[in-house]
Amino acid sequence: MKFQKCLLLCWCAALSCMVAACSGVGHGSKPDHLVIAQTNGLLGLNSGKSFLCFPEALTLSIVFDNGHYDSGFATRAHWASSNPDVAAVSNGDILYPGSTTLAYGAGVVIPNQPGTTTITASFSSLNVSYDLTVETPTSFSVDQSSVSMVKHTSTPINAKTVVDGYTRTVTGFGTWSFTDQPADEVTGSTTSTDSSDNPLDSVVQLASSSSGVTLVAGDTLGTRTAQMALNCPDGSDVAAMAQAALQIPVNVRELKTLSLTPEFPASQAINVMTYTADTKTQTVNTTETMKTIAGFGDGVSDTQDLSGQVTLQSSDSTVIAPVIGYVSVLKAGTANITASFPVIDADGNPVYDDVDPVTSAPVTVTGGERTFKSLAISPADEQTLTALDDLQYSGIATFTDNTTQDITRHVIWSVSDASVATIGNNLSIKSGDLFSLTIPTDGPVSVDVTAALGSASDAPTVTVPLKIQALD
Structure with missing residues (x-):
């Protein structure tokens, strides 16, 4: 198989680094100025840096005198570099290396050698530019x-x-x-x-x-x-x-062994948690991840994480119900959980007949039924995060009997400034994992990180401060 992951795809919409802020549409108002944004890049547009071997795609918008804007002008503008030997910028006319037909799109900056240049976009009588330094990856x-x-x-x-x-x-x-x-x-x-x-x-x-x-x-x-x-x-x-x-x-x-590791210690129950919000009782069936590791024997040190690619089975699915990569509590009690590969179909048969079935040793999971008392975030004190790094937060529930449980996946996470950082809220983007998106240029930037138990207006909520700063 052969393929190329396109250079110019956006990593994340929040990674776009705006030269100026704008919103809305033009509605016939007078064009006021142009705005360059970056849809990919290693450090963001405000760093003023690009790096050899990493072309960067730019977008262009027109901002009108009423504050509204129209985007998508990159292909209609003329792009130029004051020093193309350092970094060229495509108007759809620069070919990919080694190709005679494929070209970079308009507004793509192609770093060529270390040095400095100025990138300019022109549309009608409007111009916008920024200074760029090209460096070498370490x-x-x-x-x-x-x-x-x-x-x-x-x-x-x-x-x-x-x-x-x-x-x-x-x-x-x-x-x-x-x-x-x-x-x-x-x-x-x-x-x-x-x-x-x-x-x-x-x-x-x-x-x-x-x-x-x-x-x-x-x-x-x-x-x-x-x-x-x-x-x-x-x-x-x-x-x-x-x-x-x-x-x-x-x-x-050849698969030799499977080991199953629960997220929480064996002594900790996962709970059917109840609390009051919107004047009614809310119920949360909490979950626990089941990490499954494949071993290959014969002195092979490599392992493979097969979490989510195995069949989890419960000795009592009315108490602890298997989900893909997780188990969920339905009521108080205990159950033994095992992992099997190949995956087992609805008739109880392996879906592949060319792999010898392997089953892990069982682990015991305890389910409880508890009433929510309070919510906390860990770490609770203000953290200082290096720009473009990430930090894992946890949501901790305390129950009326003063026991606790990690409920990170069951709270709604948010950040006070989404242009500075983003935080995961589902199973594909790990809940509570905060990512810094930009490099502060004028000293550290402070944001608030919030966890809420549900979306009700009176849902239990807790907030902690976070400071993000550039490398020294």
């Missing part, structure tokens, strides 16, 4: 030096770089392929190819999505090496440095 790395996988499973992979002291995820900025693919097969396609193109595709393939890049194991044992190539200037030393660092040997092996 280092590259992948999260796992090697990957071992079970047949018919998937594992995410993650590439990072260090720029200006900040560690940034760059998984989606380049072309992922396998070292056994001929160069003319690595075309930048974003769709899978027919498995007959390469017999090793039955061992493992690559898949891309909005959430990143994933290794997908097939039905054959074997080994391949995944690699990531960046769009670097011709002859750049950075390309060689990245190529050496961004390789991952992938081994598809």
Whole structure:
């Protein structure tokens, strides 16, 4: 399989760094000024920095004299760089490296060598510009030096770089392929190819999505090496440095063991929690994650996290009900939980017949029924977070019998300034995990982090302060 995770996709809408604020639409008012925003980038537009091998996509909006704006003018404006040798900017006329047909879109900045330049956008009689310094990434790395996988499973992979002291995820900025693919097969396609193109595709393939890049194991044992190539200037030393660092040997092996680790200590119950809001009793069936780790035996140190890819079974599903990767309490009592692979279908049969079934040792989960008393956030005191880093918060419930439980997944999280930080609120973006989005330029920035038990106007709520600051 071959594909390219597009360079120009937005990491997250909140990562856009506005040169000026605007909202609304024009409605025939007089154009007042232009606004440049960045839809991807390593440090954000206000840092004034770009880095070799990482083109950055810009957008352009017109702000009208009534404060409203119209966006989507990047393709209608003329873009220019005062020093194209340092960084060029495309008007749809700069080809991808090695391509004779594919070109960067309008408003894409392509760093070429260290130095300084000014990027300008012009539309009609309006102009806007910003100064840009191009620097070299310090280092590259992948999260796992090697990957071992079970047949018919998937594992995410993650590439990072260090720029200006900040560690940034760059998984989606380049072309992922396998070292056994001929160069003319690595075309930048974003769709899978027919498995007959390469017999090793039955061992493992690559898949891309909005959430990143994933290794997908097939039905054959074997080994391949995944690699990531960046769009670097011709002859750049950075390309060689990245190529050496961004390789991952992938081994598809026989599954030998499964270990199941509950989120909470065995002595802690998960509870059917009740509280009063909107003048009525609210009930929360709390949950506990079940982390499932695959082992491969024979002295193999690699393991694979199969949480969410196994079948969880409960000895009493009227007390503790299995969910994908979780268990949920339905009433007071106890149940033994096991994990099995391959996944078991509705008739109780494994969905794959080419993998020997493996079941974990059971773990006991206790369910309780308790009345909510108070809510707290941990850490409770003001934290100082380095810009562009993340911080995990937890929501802690205290019950009327003074026992406690982590209910992070069951509260609604928010941040007082969404342009500064964002925080997870569901199972795909880990609840309570706060991400800083920008680098403060005028000293530390303070925000409030809030957890609320439900959306009712009188829902139990708690807030803690957070300070975000740039690297020294």
